[in-house]
Amino acid sequence: MQKHTIVLITQILFLKTYATKLEVVNQWNFLEFDPPNEFGAANFRPENTVFTGVEITPDRIFISIPRLRDGVPATLVTVPRNTPPGSSPKPQPYPDWSYHGAGIGLDNATTCAGLVSVYRTRLDSCGRLWVLDSGLGNSLDDFRRICNPKLVVFNLKTDQPERIIELPREAVRPATVLANLVIDESVQGSCDSAFIYMADTVSPALVVHDALRNKTWRVSHPTMYPEPSFATYHVNGETFTLPDGVVGLAHSPNLATLFYQPLATDKIYTISTKTLTKGPPGEFEDIPIAVAGTKSSQGLGLALDQNTDTLFFVPLAETSLAAWNPRTNFHDALAYDPTLLDFASELRWKEDGLWILSSRFQKFYKRTVTANEINLRVLRLPLNPHPAQMNFEYIR
Ligand SMILES: *[C@@H]1O[C@H](CO)[C@@H](O)[C@H](O)[C@H]1NC(C)=O
Ligand SMILES: *[C@@H]1O[C@H](CO)[C@@H](O)[C@H](O)[C@H]1NC(C)=O
Secondary structure, eight states: OOOOOOOOOOOHHHHGGGGGGSEEEEEESSOOOOOOGGGTGGGOOGGGOOOOEEEEOSSEEEEEOOOSSSOOSOSEEEEESSOOTTBOOOOEESSOGGGOOTTTTOOHHHHHTSOOOEEEEEEOTTSEEEEEEOOEESTTTTOEEOSOOEEEEEETTTTEEEEEEEOOGGGOOTTOOEEEEEEEOSSSOSGGGOEEEEEETTTTEEEEEETTTTEEEEEOOGGGSOOGGGOEEEETTEEEEOOOOEEEEEEETTTTEEEEEESSOSEEEEEEHHHHHTOSOOTTOOOOOEEEEEOSSOOOOEEEOTTTOOEEEOOTTTTEEEEEOTTTOOEEEEEEOTTTOSEEEEEEEETTEEEEEEEOHHHHHHTOOOTTSOOEEEEEEOOOSSGGGOOGGGGO
């Protein structure tokens, strides 16, 4: 792949025309819960309860809420898919409250049987949800490892776990934060034969799990580390610093490539899935990595249109949603909206458009968030009705 530069987005005035194209699926000032008393109703801290991940099924929206600080009642919740636009449905713990005892002083065995702290989840082609549990409590403040990280695969028909994969000790470092995952069903088969690529954001690496052979290894490279000069973010008039490594992931089966980005960088990088899946790299082995492009500012969410291989990303400083096609080098901004777009922690490409999870993370993080404004949104940008003929001219 050639090196491309994704050019600074400068068409902001012009793009204002298109801001209305973003649909508000759901929005909340704070998330509301009714935890039973034994699950810590009294300890619920809505100002610490900020989501980072979203996955969409035909009937439900799955939302991940990591335990970044104390007071998160449930780390994985659902809301129904077809609620009135802009409504604020009450999230329901997934699969039920019994999985969400972390943080209320249960013994480790009881806690680890459930879900501790989930940043993101992914659907496979067998109708199952792969839940990546980082196992951490209070990861922003005192960083407690409550349980070892694990993948829990839920059958969405029964809402029961079908498979639990404990990640082996040698794949985990003391500071490991597994915050994102991709399921690659294109190499040696789908579902239980898939490869899972996980982002270790704080001990920067990609952790690869071969679900067929039950083997796990790490692939680390300096491009997965935060760049100190890009560790400060400007979002909607607010500034915050968080030196996070590799976290945004998007996979192209057609190109056999994984795109990734640390939070603290202006680059998007690529690694071939052949490199990732061939087994643990040898000592001192050179890992082939390429720079896919340079963005106008940092961002977290990445998604890829599986039909056209168009990559979507969200430059934070511009509060924009941008697209770039590595095959054609086409690039453009699809939406600019400082009202609706804040910190877009996840993008999901689906046949009905691009789903965006956006929060005032900057305010949750800096403890300046208030209950009297909208802080959390699920957005959708309808794309061209026929994705196979995706033609960006439609936004002009
Ligand atoms: C069990 O939990 C305690 C804190 O509650 C922690 O210090 C300890 O490391 C945990 N043990 C395991 C095996 O995870
Ligand atoms: C997978 O491998 C781990 C060790 O890495 C082992 O503890 C576990 O029992 C294995 N699981 C299965 C289903 O074989």
